[in-house]
Amino acid sequence: MWDRAEASLEEGLPFALYRKPDEIEIHGVFQSNNTLHHSKDFTEKGFVFAPFNSESNAVLIQPDNVLEGSFRTENEPSTKTISLDESGKGAHIDLVRNGIKEIEKGRLQKVVLSRKIEVPISKSPLEIFETLLNTYPNAFGYLFYHPEVGTWCGATPETLVKIKDKKLQTMSLAATLPYVDNKKPDWGDKEIEEQQMVSEYIGDKLAHTMERLEIDEAESVRAGNLWHLRSEVSGTMLPNLKVKEVIKALHPTPAVCGIPTKEAQQFIQANENYQRTFYTGFLGELNLRAQGELSLFVNLRCMQLETDIASIFVGGGITEASDPESEWIETQNKSKTMLGVL
Numbered sequence: 001m002w003d004r005a006e007a008s009l010e011e012g013l014p015f016a017l018y019r020k021p022d023e024i025e026i027h028g029v030f031q032s033n034n035t036l037h038h039s040k041d042f043t044e045k046g047f048v049f050a051p052f053n054s055e056s057n058a059v060l061i062q063p064d065n066v067l068e069g070s071f072r073t074e075n076e077p078s079t080k081t082i083s084l085d086e087s088g089k090g091a092h093i094d095l096v097r098n099g100i101k102e103i104e105k106g107r108l109q110k111v112v113l114s115r116k117i118e119v120p121i122s123k124s125p126l127e128i129f130e131t132l133l134n135t136y137p138n139a140f141g142y143l144f145y146h147p148e149v150g151t152w153c154g155a156t157p158e159t160l161v162k163i164k165d166k167k168l169q170t171m172s173l174a175a176t177l178p179y180v181d182n183k184k185p186d187w188g189d190k191e192i193e194e195q196q197m198v199s200e201y202i203g204d205k206l207a208h209t210m211e212r213l214e215i216d217e218a219e220s221v222r223a224g225n226l227w228h229l230r231s232e233v234s235g236t237m238l239p240n241l242k243v244k245e246v247i248k249a250l251h252p253t254p255a256v257c258g259i260p261t262k263e264a265q266q267f268i269q270a271n272e273n274y275q276r277t278f279y280t281g282f283l284g285e286l287n288l289r290a291q292g293e294l295s296l297f298v299n300l301r302c303m304q305l306e307t308d309i310a311s312i313f314v315g316g317g318i319t320e321a322s323d324p325e326s327e328w329i330e331t332q333n334k335s336k337t338m339l340g341v342l
């Protein structure tokens with residue numbers, strides 16, 4: 001599979017390699033020509049790669065060749081010290097301040113604000129992906145390539161939605177604290193409220209589409225060097241509900257956009273200093289195992305790889321209680337996830 005991926009990169013042919021959280025199997029979806037396909041309504045078969053902007057088309061890698069293999073994780077001792085760069089601090093703090101002002105005016109309840117960090121790289125995409133698989137066994141780890149889209153990889157902790165036999169699973173994931181050895185996180189009111197907003201939003205959005213819907217209590221989950229708060233959400237879809245409607249209800253969730261969605265999207269578009277493209281979009285298997293079965297993840301803790309440069313994307317949820325300096329530190333901490341594999 002690795003040779004095939006290497007050859008596809010050389011020949012400019014699209015593919016996706018991925019490993020689901022806590023699994024050992026690696027899957028490869030390879031397309032045998034370089035056509036840029038899109039998914040119209042998520043009934044197609046393949047690997048989907050969708051941008052943040054829900055109005056734009058989702059890219060589809062057609063499964064001309066599907067390969068499976070296993071990957072034995074070697075726990076690479078992390079000897080590396082990650083040096084963090086303070087450039088971009090002023091601009092990010094201003095962005096967060098503007099977000100808080102907008103919330104105080106009552107136009108928004110929450111908004112997720114992000115930035116891009118560019119770093120030089122010397123490793124190949126496959127070397128980076130191998131380190132990523134070794135470093136983050138609990139995440140959804142992927143390497144995506146399309147000559148017209150670029151090369152992306154990531155280790156995301158967030159499921160957008162899994163559907164099988166009309167049974168749906170998703171999650172409300174928000175709030176961040178750094179991981180400290182042998183210590184449980186001590187969540188403050190800001191974080192608890194931030195995650196509750198996401199749970200309530202998902203509940204409201206899905207309620208009318210489900211026969212049954214359960215939202216579990218929030219629990220602390222570890223994602224690399226970070227802690228998050230997560231509630232598992234599960235339900236049974238109404239018989240005639242289409243997958244497209246479920247995705248429309250869920251993407252973009254307030255874990256990556258905000259509340260209300262449209263106003264938060266407009267604020268992000270007008271105020272972030274770059275284009276998110278595929279960061280905070282979603283990706284994964286579409287009808288590959290059976291029609292109506294999918295396994296999609298939110299594109300977080302990710303980066304776009306170019307020949308000598310990687311663009312790492314990091315953001316955080318802003319509420320009225322946010323402190324700009326802490327939000328800056330949070331994005332610095334989040335950047336360590338990808339910096340650690342370069």
Ligand SMILES: C=C(O[C@H]1C=CC=C(C(=O)O)[C@@H]1O)C(=O)O
Pocket residue numbers: 112114158173174175176228254255256300301313314315316317318334
């Ligand atoms: C937007 C990101 O994280 C989201 C997911 C979990 C926790 C988040 C937070 O604490 O703000 C964010 O909502 C990111 O990692 O770039």
